[in-house]
Amino acid sequence: MSTFTIDTSTSRATPSPVPGKRMTAPSIRARKVDGKTEQPIVMLTAYTMRMAQLLDPHCDILLVGDSLGQVIYGLPSTIPVTLEMMCAHGAAVVRGSWHALVGVDMPFGSYEAAPEKAFESAARIMKETGCAAVKLEGGEAMASTVDLLTHRGIPVIGHVGLTPQAVNVLGGYGARGREEREAEKIIADAKAIADAGAFCMVVEGVMESIATEVALKVAAPIIGIGASADCDGQVLVIDDMLGMFERTPRFVKRYDDLASRISEAARTYAAEVRARTFPTADQTYRPKT
Ligand code: KIV
Numbered sequence: 001m002s003t004f005t006i007d008t009s010t011s012r013a014t015p016s017p018v019p020g021k022r023m024t025a026p027s028i029r030a031r032k033v034d035g036k037t038e039q040p041i042v043m044l045t046a047y048t049m050r051m052a053q054l055l056d057p058h059c060d061i062l063l064v065g066d067s068l069g070q071v072i073y074g075l076p077s078t079i080p081v082t083l084e085m086m087c088a089h090g091a092a093v094v095r096g097s098w099h100a101l102v103g104v105d106m107p108f109g110s111y112e113a114a115p116e117k118a119f120e121s122a123a124r125i126m127k128e129t130g131c132a133a134v135k136l137e138g139g140e141a142m143a144s145t146v147d148l149l150t151h152r153g154i155p156v157i158g159h160v161g162l163t164p165q166a167v168n169v170l171g172g173y174g175a176r177g178r179e180e181r182e183a184e185k186i187i188a189d190a191k192a193i194a195d196a197g198a199f200c201m202v203v204e205g206v207m208e209s210i211a212t213e214v215a216l217k218v219a220a221p222i223i224g225i226g227a228s229a230d231c232d233g234q235v236l237v238i239d240d241m242l243g244m245f246e247r248t249p250r251f252v253k254r255y256d257d258l259a260s261r262i263s264e265a266a267r268t269y270a271a272e273v274r275a276r277t278f279p280t281a282d283q284t285y286r287p288k289t
Contacts (some may be wrong), residue, residue: 006049006095014053023060023101025133025155029199031060032221032232041200041233043223044241047072047089051238052096059100061200061223063135063157063235064090066105066165071239078164081107083121090129103133103157108165111136115148122154135202137163139189143196150197158193158220161186161227162205173249175226177210186210187217194220202235203227205251226251 006013031037043061046052047068055062068089069081090104104125111118122134134149135157136142146156162176170176177183186206193201200221203211211227224231226249240248243257272278 012050014050020099022097022099022132025101025199028060028101029220032219035216035219037221037232040231041221041223043202043233043235045071045235045237045239046093046096047238049092049096052093052102055238056097056100060233061157061235062093062097062100062102064093064102064104064129064131065135065237066107067237071237071244077167079108079167081105083107083110083124087125087128090125090131094130101133102129102131103135104129104131106134106136111145112138112142115145118145119148119152119154122149126154133157133199135159137165138193139186140192143192146193146196146198150199156193156198157223158190158198158201159204160189160193160201160214161203161210164204173205175205175207177207183207183210187214190214190218190222194218200233203231205249 028041031039031041041060042058043063044055044059045065045067046055046062047064052062064086066078066081066086068085069075069078072089073085075081086104086107090102094102106118106121106125110121118136125131125134133155136145137159139160142158146158149156162170162173164173167173177186187210190201190203198220200223201218202223202225203214205226208228211222211224212230215222215228215231221232223233223235225235236252239245240252241255243254244259246259248254269278
């Protein structure tokens with residue numbers, strides 16, 4: 001069991017507010033009533049404790065996405081991401097949050113072979129992180145897996161459309177569903193995953209008309225990314241929306257330009273160290289007088 005509360009006696013631990021009641025899979029699912037979601041679901045990715053603390057008051061769901069492979073580890077895709085990575089970051093995000101539901105991505109290779117294999121991996125993620133849901137990619141082919149997990153106590157977030165773990169089959173990260181056959185398949189995938197019991201699902205990188213139709217026809221809440229404003233909620237990768245990268249997909253809106261601000265802070269620090277103007281008396285220990 002590696003879920004701990006934050007030790008607030010360490011200097012960098014910002015105490016969390018009094019713990020309240022966390023969002024749950026049923027409370028998220030219940031936001032969509034008769035095909036409509038009054039209050040859109042807010043989801044962001046988070047990979048670390050401190051970022052979770054900052055995002056948590058504003059989000060319904062914090063997703064520990066396997067995008068951490070690229071964002072945190074500099075890997076070329078999400079394919080090499082391991083269960084160990086997801087468990088370590090998942091536990092950190094749970095420790096840094098008290099309000100949002102934390103969902104953790106099942107990494108490539110940890111669930112596709114069989115529903116029982118998926119159960120073992122998902123159970124490990126839940127035990128080691130304390131998260132309340134897992135996310136897996138795939139449509140009709142994953143329906144029996146979603147069914148088994150949800151009937152054995154594991155809430156599932158689906159993920160259809162552009163599924164990055166299938167990049168080698170898809171041939172790239174371009175938007176999906178430009179042709180009618182593929183559009184119909186994505187809609188069928190979404191229905192299959194919802195019918196199997198997913199309490200919500202991510203629809204990524206699809207033609208807007210597909211996302212609109214899925215949001216209209218599928219009973220579970222649809223969380224869009226590169227999809228449509230008509231979805232029941234939206235998700236973005238946190239580092240993308242904060243402007244940490246020079247290149248981002250077209251569907252990303254940058255709400256800040258942190259990359260420039262971090263570079264500028266590092267440049268100023270380096271100049272002060274070289275000029276011996278840092279540290280000053282304010283940052284130096286001296287005997288008390
Ligand atoms: O891995 C991830 O961050 C995701 C989101 C983009 C939905 O799957």
